[in-house]
Amino acid sequence: xxxxxxxxxxxxxxxxxxxxxxxxxxxxxxxxxxxxxxxxxxxxxxxxxxxxxxxxxxxxxxxxxxxxxxxxxxxxxxxxxxxxxxxxxxxxxxxxxxxxxxxxxxxxxxxxxxxxxxxxxxxxxxxxxxxxxxxxxxxxxx
Amino acid sequence: xxxxxxxxxxxxxxxxxxxxxxxxxxxxxxxxxxxxxxxxxxxxxxxxxxxxxxxxxxxxxxxxxxxxxxxxxxxxxxxxxxxxxxxxxxxxxxxxxxxxxxxxxx
Numbered sequence: 001x002x003x004x005x006x007x008x009x010x011x012x013x014x015x016x017x018x019x020x021x022x023x024x025x026x027x028x029x030x031x032x033x034x035x036x037x038x039x040x041x042x043x044x045x046x047x048x049x050x051x052x053x054x055x056x057x058x059x060x061x062x063x064x065x066x067x068x069x070x071x072x073x074x075x076x077x078x079x080x081x082x083x084x085x086x087x088x089x090x091x092x093x094x095x096x097x098x099x100x101x102x103x104x105x106x107x108x109x110x111x112x113x114x115x116x117x118x119x120x121x122x123x124x125x126x127x128x129x130x131x132x133x134x135x136x137x138x139x140x141x142x
Numbered sequence: 143x144x145x146x147x148x149x150x151x152x153x154x155x156x157x158x159x160x161x162x163x164x165x166x167x168x169x170x171x172x173x174x175x176x177x178x179x180x181x182x183x184x185x186x187x188x189x190x191x192x193x194x195x196x197x198x199x200x201x202x203x204x205x206x207x208x209x210x211x212x213x214x215x216x217x218x219x220x221x222x223x224x225x226x227x228x229x230x231x232x233x234x235x236x237x238x239x240x241x242x243x244x245x246x247x248x
Contacts, residue, residue: 018152040158047157048143054152140152
């Protein structure tokens with residue numbers, strides 16, 4: 001039987017966690033261990049909400065504190081544009097992009113993580129929103 | 143661009159600012175919410191024949207979690223104050239931020 005190793009995320013298969021020494025403490029603060037970035041001014045064109053350089057396992061991405069207006073969301077992984085979409089209006093204040101069961105990471109994640117090998121850039125643009133919040137769940141891997 | 147973390151091999155950046163204090167837990171489990179009521183308070187709710195109190199009790203039984211910011215929940219607690227089941231200061235006490243143990247985890 002042939003196993004397609006390309007489906008396993010690389011030649012070594014399952015990703016190995018890189019040092020992330022304070023991870024247990026973050027799990028104490030928030031049960032899910034997600035981090036929150038606030039105050040993203042998305043009005044000056046596509047704005048980088050999250051930039052990862054290196055190899056990471058991404059388990060959750062969620063925009064919060066959004067207002068009722070159009071947004072453009074673009075994500076580039078390892079130089080390839082994965083998402084590039086305009087949303088007419090956000091029904092609730094949160095936009096779950098990846099990994100949350102509801103509008104909060106307090107709920108269990110529903111999707112397996114994905115890997116960026118060298119870089120990830122998540123950008124957002126709006127007309128008037130000067131304070132977007134991003135919640136994310138990523139781990140550095142070897 | 144703000145540097146969130148940089149180990150040399152792994153770097154995280156953003157136009158925003160990392161929040162050191164996690165957001166308040168405002169979604170708690172139904173059991174956690176029930177435990178915020180004292181035994182005498184729960185007994186008074188259970189024995190009440192007031193239609194609205196019965197409705198509040200049934201709503202709590204049907205829900206999967208309690209959103210502490212939902213206005214209808216505040217209204218319900220205020221009603222329990224109005225009929226003498228809760229003392230007025232208890233409303234604020236019951237609606238304080240949840241703990242990690244109380245957090246609704248889906």
